[in-house]
Amino acid sequence: MDNNRLLLIINPVSGTSDKRKLAGRLVSRLTAEGFEVETAYTTCRGDATRLARQGVEKGFTGVLACGGDGTVNEIAKALCDTPVALGIIPAGSGNGLARHLGIPIDPMLSLDVIAERHIVPCDYATVNDSRFFCTFGVGFDAAVSHRFARMGKRGLASYIRSAFTEFVHFNPQIYTVSANGVTVTEKAFLVAVCNASQYGNNAYIAPGASITDGLLDVTIVHSGNPLSAAVLGFDLMTGYINRNTLIQTFRAPSAVIYRTEGGEAHLDGEPVMMPDILDFRCHHRGLRIFTTTSKTQFRPVITPMRSMMSDWRIALGHIFGRKDHDRRSID
Numbered sequence: 001m002d003n004n005r006l007l008l009i010i011n012p013v014s015g016t017s018d019k020r021k022l023a024g025r026l027v028s029r030l031t032a033e034g035f036e037v038e039t040a041y042t043t044c045r046g047d048a049t050r051l052a053r054q055g056v057e058k059g060f061t062g063v064l065a066c067g068g069d070g071t072v073n074e075i076a077k078a079l080c081d082t083p084v085a086l087g088i089i090p091a092g093s094g095n096g097l098a099r100h101l102g103i104p105i106d107p108m109l110s111l112d113v114i115a116e117r118h119i120v121p122c123d124y125a126t127v128n129d130s131r132f133f134c135t136f137g138v139g140f141d142a143a144v145s146h147r148f149a150r151m152g153k154r155g156l157a158s159y160i161r162s163a164f165t166e167f168v169h170f171n172p173q174i175y176t177v178s179a180n181g182v183t184v185t186e187k188a189f190l191v192a193v194c195n196a197s198q199y200g201n202n203a204y205i206a207p208g209a210s211i212t213d214g215l216l217d218v219t220i221v222h223s224g225n226p227l228s229a230a231v232l233g234f235d236l237m238t239g240y241i242n243r244n245t246l247i248q249t250f251r252a253p254s255a256v257i258y259r260t261e262g263g264e265a266h267l268d269g270e271p272v273m274m275p276d277i278l279d280f281r282c283h284h285r286g287l288r289i290f291t292t293t294s295k296t297q298f299r300p301v302i303t304p305m306r307s308m309m310s311d312w313r314i315a316l317g318h319i320f321g322r323k324d325h326d327r328r329s330i331d
Contacts, residue, residue, distance in 0.1 A: 003061045003117075004034055004035050004036050004061065005035070005036045005038075005059070005060045005061050006030060006035050006036070006037050006038070006060060006061060006062050006063070006064055006087070006114075007037075007038050007039075007040065007051070007052070007054075007055035007058075007060045007062070007063045007064065008023070008026060008027065008030070008037055008038065008039045008040070008064045008066060008089075009039075009040050009041075009042065009048055009051050009052060009055075009063060009064065009065060009066065009067075009071070009075055010022075010023055010039065010040070010041050010042070010066040010067065010091075011041075011042045011048065011066065011067030011068070011070075011071040011091070012041055012042070014066075014067035014068040014070070014071055014091055014092045014093075022066070022091070022107055023039055023066075025108060026066065026089065026107065026108070026111065027039060029108065029111050030111060030114065030115075033111070033114070033115045035114075038060075042067075042071070045074075046074070047074075048065070048067070048071050048074035048075045048078075049074045049075065049077060049078045050078075051063075051075075052074070052075040052078035052079060053078045055078075055084060056078060056079065056082050056084050060084055061084065061085065062084060062085040062086065062087045062114070062119075062290060063075055063078075063079060063084055063085075063086060063087065064086075064087035064088070064089055064114065065086065065087065065088055065089065066089040066091050066107065067089075067091050067092055068090075068091065068092015068093055068094065068095065068269075069092055069094055069095065069096050069097060069134060069200060069268045069269045069270070070092070070268065070269065070270045071092065072086075072088055072092075072097055072098075072133065072268070073131075073132060073133060073134075073267065073268040073270065076124065076131070076133050076287060077124075077131040077133075079287060079288070080124055080131060080283070080286050080287050081283075081286050081287075083288070084288070085119045085288040085289060085290055086287060086288065086289045086290065087113070087114050087289075087290040088101065088103050088110065088113075088289070088290070089107045089110050089111070089114075090103060090104075090105045090106075090107065090110055091107050092200075093159065093200070093201070094159075094199060094200020094201050094269055095200055095201075096134040096135065096196065096198050096199050096200035096201075096268070096269065097133055097134045097196055097268070098110070099198060099200065099201075099202065099307065100134065100196035100197050100198055100209075100211065101196075101211070101289065101291050101292070102291070102292050102294070102296065103291075103292070104310070104314065105310075105311065105314060106314040106317070109314070113290055113291065113292050114290050116290075116292065116293055117290075118290065118291055118292065118293045119288050119289065119290055119291070120212065120288070120289055120291045121212075121285035121286075121287070121288055122211045122212055122285065122286075122287050122288070122289045122291075123195055123211050123212060123213070123214060123282055123283060123284050123285065123286065123287070124195065124282075124283050124286050124287045125193070125195045125216055125280060125281065125282050125283065126280065126281050126283065127193070127265075127267070127274070127278050127279065127280050128274065128275065128277075128278060128279055130267060130272075132195065132267045132268050133195055133196070133268060133287070134194070134195060134196045134198075134199075134200075134268045134269075135192055135193070135194045135195070135196065135198075135199055135205060135206075135266075135268060135269070136192065136193045136194075136265065136266065136267055136268075136280070137190055137191065137192045137193070137205075137265065137266050138173075138175070138190065138191050138257065138259065138263075138264070138265045138274070138278070139172070139173060139175075139188055139189055139190030139191055139221070140166065140167070140170050140172075140189050140190040140221075141190050141192065141199070141205075141266060142190070142264040142265045142266045142271070143166050143170060143264055144159070144162050144163045144166045145264075145266035145269055145270070145271045146264050146266075146271040147162040147165065147166050148162040148271075149270075149271045159201075167229065170189075172187050172188055172189050172222075172223035173187070173188065173259060173260065174186070174187050174188075174259070174260060175187075175188050175191050175220070175257055175258065175259050176257070176258040176259075177191065177218065177220065177255060177256070177257050177258075178255065178256045178257075178258070179218060179250065179252035179254065179255035179256070180250065180252045184220075184248075186220055186222060186248070187222070187223055188220050188221060188222055188223065189221040189222060189223045189224070189229075189246070190221045191218070191219070191220050191221070191257060192205050192206065192218070192219045192221075193216050193217075193218050193219075193255065193257075193280050194206035194209045194216065194217040194218070194219065195209065195211055195216060195217075195282070196209055196211050197209040197217075197298065199269065200269060202237060202304050202307050202308060202311075203236050203237060204236060204237070204238075204239045204241060204304065205219055205236065205241065206219055206249070207239040207240075207241060207242060207298055207300065208242065208298065212285070213251075214253060214282055214284035214285075215251040215252060215253055215282060216251065216252060216253070216254075216255060216280060216282045217249060217250075217251055218249065218250055218251070218252065218255055219241075219247060219248075219249050220247070220248040220249070221246055221247060222246045222247075222248070223246075224246050228245075228246055231244065232244055232246055232247075237304060238300055238301050238304055239298065239299075239300035239301060239303060239304050240300045240301070253281070253282050253284075254279075254280055254281050254282065255280045256277065256278065256279050256280065257277075257278040257280070258276065258277055258278075259276050259278075260276065261276050262274060262275040262276045265278075
């Protein structure tokens with residue numbers, strides 16, 4: 001396998017900006033780093049998976065996902081248990097897996113990570129044999145994901161609007177969670193099963209999650225009142241959610257969730273319909289990913305604040321033409 005051949009897959013409609021103008025800049029930079037790059041565009045759901053599978057068959061060293069978390073999911077699931085590495089060029093709304101890995105959310109700055117050629121075997125997860133790489137959820141977050149998809153308009157503001165609208169009439173459900181030989185039944189606002197630490201946009205549902213430890217982080221959020229929900233939202237953004245009294249968390253290599261009936265769920269933020277029994281497995285070191293060579297430990301408040309400041313620096317860089325090469329790290 002030629003270690004310099006990359007397939008760049010671009011989702012032109014992900015996020016809120018035009019990706020076609022970006023393609024030439026990405027290819028130019030990668031070529032200057034010594035890579036041979038082939039570019040492909042998605043046109044519909046499932047295209048990214050099909051194109052990535054072709055990349056595996058053709059023996060590319062890596063397949064680069066230029067898009068949001070949905071695009072990353074589609075491409076990554078074609079690369080699981082293969083020698084072909086996943087590269088992430090964040091160009092979506094939430095960019096959850098990229099943020100967890102410490103990949104700059106500016107597409108051009110993210111190429112620094114690819115240029116390092118540092119590839120790490122990481123975990124991926126399955127629920128009823130469907131693969132996910134960041135988070136899975138049932139309950140409130142799944143309902144918000146479905147409402148957000150129906151809005152047809154991307155971006156953080158639209159997502160927040162969806163969350164507030166859904167919160168007004170959302171009813172918690174009964175879930176039974178079985179893991180590590182223990183079974184608990186709870187009325188819960190949501191249940192999240194996490195391979196990585198956040199939903200995206202620096203919202204940390206499992207701050208201590210690692211993508212290399214062979215374990216899934218399960219977060220059960222119990223039902224509360226509007227005030228406790230507001231506190232929960234604050235803890236979600238500061239990384240203190242594990243200390244919230246409404247939260248129950250544990251780690252396990254596998255888990256099963258039972259609910260009264262099938263219905264809404266989300267896979268890496270993408271709305272899906274799933275049955276009443278949900279069987280989870282962590283697949284240790286099953287996906288190779290281009291990551292940074294630096295490593296920084298997560299610290300509540302400090303890590304989210306640094307990430308937010310980095311977002312602002314990148315945004316200002318776009319406005320004033322500066323490039324601030326800020327990089328964070330895996331796990």
